[in-house]
Amino acid sequence: MSTTTQGRAPEPAPAPAAEKKGLVNWVIGRLGLNATMEDQYNRIVPKHATNYIYCFGGIAFVLFVILAITGILLAAYYQPTPDTAYQSVLNISTHVQFGWWIRSIHRWSAGGMVLLVFIHTLRVFFTGAYKAPRELNWLTGVLLFLITLGFGFTGYLLPWDQKAYWATKVGTDIAGSVPVLGHFLLVTLRGGEQISAATLGRFFDLHVLVLPAIIVALLLGHFWMIRRHGISGRL
Amino acid sequence: MTRKGFLKWLIAGFGALSLAGVLYPIARFLKPPASVAGAIGQVTKVGDVASFPAGQLTPVVVNGQPAAVQNVGGKIAVYSLICTHLGCVVGISGDTFKCPCHGSDFSATGTVTHGPATLPLPTYHSQVQNGSVLVGPVDLSNAKYPAWYVGEFAG
Numbered sequence: 001m002s003t004t005t006q007g008r009a010p011e012p013a014p015a016p017a018a019e020k021k022g023l024v025n026w027v028i029g030r031l032g033l034n035a036t037m038e039d040q041y042n043r044i045v046p047k048h049a050t051n052y053i054y055c056f057g058g059i060a061f062v063l064f065v066i067l068a069i070t071g072i073l074l075a076a077y078y079q080p081t082p083d084t085a086y087q088s089v090l091n092i093s094t095h096v097q098f099g100w101w102i103r104s105i106h107r108w109s110a111g112g113m114v115l116l117v118f119i120h121t122l123r124v125f126f127t128g129a130y131k132a133p134r135e136l137n138w139l140t141g142v143l144l145f146l147i148t149l150g151f152g153f154t155g156y157l158l159p160w161d162q163k164a165y166w167a168t169k170v171g172t173d174i175a176g177s178v179p180v181l182g183h184f185l186l187v188t189l190r191g192g193e194q195i196s197a198a199t200l201g202r203f204f205d206l207h208v209l210v211l212p213a214i215i216v217a218l219l220l221g222h223f224w225m226i227r228r229h230g231i232s233g234r235l
Numbered sequence: 236m237t238r239k240g241f242l243k244w245l246i247a248g249f250g251a252l253s254l255a256g257v258l259y260p261i262a263r264f265l266k267p268p269a270s271v272a273g274a275i276g277q278v279t280k281v282g283d284v285a286s287f288p289a290g291q292l293t294p295v296v297v298n299g300q301p302a303a304v305q306n307v308g309g310k311i312a313v314y315s316l317i318c319t320h321l322g323c324v325v326g327i328s329g330d331t332f333k334c335p336c337h338g339s340d341f342s343a344t345g346t347v348t349h350g351p352a353t354l355p356l357p358t359y360h361s362q363v364q365n366g367s368v369l370v371g372p373v374d375l376s377n378a379k380y381p382a383w384y385v386g387e388f389a390g
Contacts, residue, residue: 073264090386095268098260 040227048234053127056120061219063113067151070106071208078158080204082197085160110152117148129232137225140218147215154207160200168203169195279370284311284363292327297359297370300388303327304361304368305343313359313370314345317387319380320352332356354379 020029028037077096079088092099121141124130130138157168172195176186191198236244281295281304292303294316301316301324314332316325323336331348332341339352346355357380360371373388 073261076265086382087386090383091268094386097263097266097268099264101260102264 043230046231046234049231053123054231056116056123060113060116060120063109063116064215064219066109067106067113068212070102070109073102074106075208080158080200082160082200085158085200089159110155114148114152117145121145127232127235131232134225134229134232137222137229140222140225144215144218144222147211147218151207151211151215154203154211157200157203158207165195168199172199277371281313281368281370283366284309284368285366287311287368290330292330292332294327295370297373298388300373302359302370303332305330307343311361311363311368313361313368314356315359315373315388316356317384318352319347319354319356319384322384322387325356354384 028034074092077088077092077099079085089103092103094100124138124141130141153168153171157164172186172189175189176182178185187193189199189202190196191202277298279297281297281302284306287293287304287306289306289308292305292314294301294303295313296302297313297315303314303316305312305314316327316332317323318325318334318336318339320334320337320339323334325332325334325339325341327333330343332345334340334352337351338349339347340349341352341356342348344355345358347353354377357373357375357377359373362369375385375388
């Protein structure tokens with residue numbers, strides 16, 4: 001509603017009736033997100049969804065955040081070369097202060113995230129939450145599950161001990177057994193015919209650069225869609 | 236103070252405490268361990284020759300690791316006190332070494348006299364300069380020392 005009259009400067013737009021106090025509200029106001037945030041705050045959780053089985057996805061995300069933070073910290077000491085990888089992990093666990101703590105949190109959260117993403121997938125499946133219009137969210141969910149397994153598989157090699165070596169040997173051998181594409185997959189994963197320094201470098205690359213970028217993009221899509229669709233109806 | 240205001244402060248206080256409880260270990264984690272900070276080419280002065288009685292082993296600390304200085308008629312040798320069996324700190328018994336964990340014994344020259352350890356205690360490079368005992372890096376040139384043992388000194 002413009003009230004400009006001839007010969008006078010245009011009046012400033014009227015301030016919003018009651019601007020909320022505080023830095024966060026100020027930023028939200030300046031970004032023009034008042035209505036959006038208001039909408040987010042006023043979402044009502046349906047009664048059938050106030051149930052612990054609806055928490056698994058959220059817990060998996062919390063574990064992801066913990067993994068990202070502890071992973072960044074571990075990368076401050078980890079060295080992805082065959083000569084120093086095992087020694088640097090040993091160093092983290094035995095000499096760096098709280099290193100054992102950070103590494104254990106990373107390790108246990110990793111296992112927990114795989115478990116919770118799996119249970120979350122089961123919950124979505126058995127409550128029928130994958131049905132129209134939520135098919136795309138189910139698909140991103142399946143990709144997120146596979147990415148999570150990818151994190152587990154690549155992270156397992158990094159300590160560069162016997163268990164890591166043989167797990168990767170078996171895992172990449174399985175990839176190699178795929179018809180037609182098998183050999184290509186095997187040498188691409190290993191960076192050669194055998195497990196070597198190149199394998200460690202590639203797995204480290206996947207674990208700390210490639211997979212994190214993909215999972216963040218997919219998570220944003222996943223969360224944006226759950227906001228668009230809302231929580232699915234009751235059974 | 237209103238009840239609501241009090242609760243607000245209480246919650247903020249607990250939040251700040253929890254945050255500090257997370258940030259403190261992270262800050263400590265990011266501070267490099269001392270032995271890593273200055274390991275390469277570091278020489279430690281462990282004391283004057285006179286402070287190490289002849290014919291005895293005197294415990295000292297080198298780069299944060301337990302060691303013992305041996306003085307045999309003015310000839311100085313420095314042994315690591317980390318057991319080559321499973322990494323316990325070896326005890327000094329007269330002029331020999333005795334591990335309290337699994338009963339390994341080492342002679343005055345560091346060789347194994349009783350199992351289960353199979354490898355001798357390593358020595359540190361050391362020399363006497365102006366009456367002080369200077370200790371350099373540990374001698375792990377024996378390739379039989381396993382990776383975990385070498386790691387004990389890597390910092």
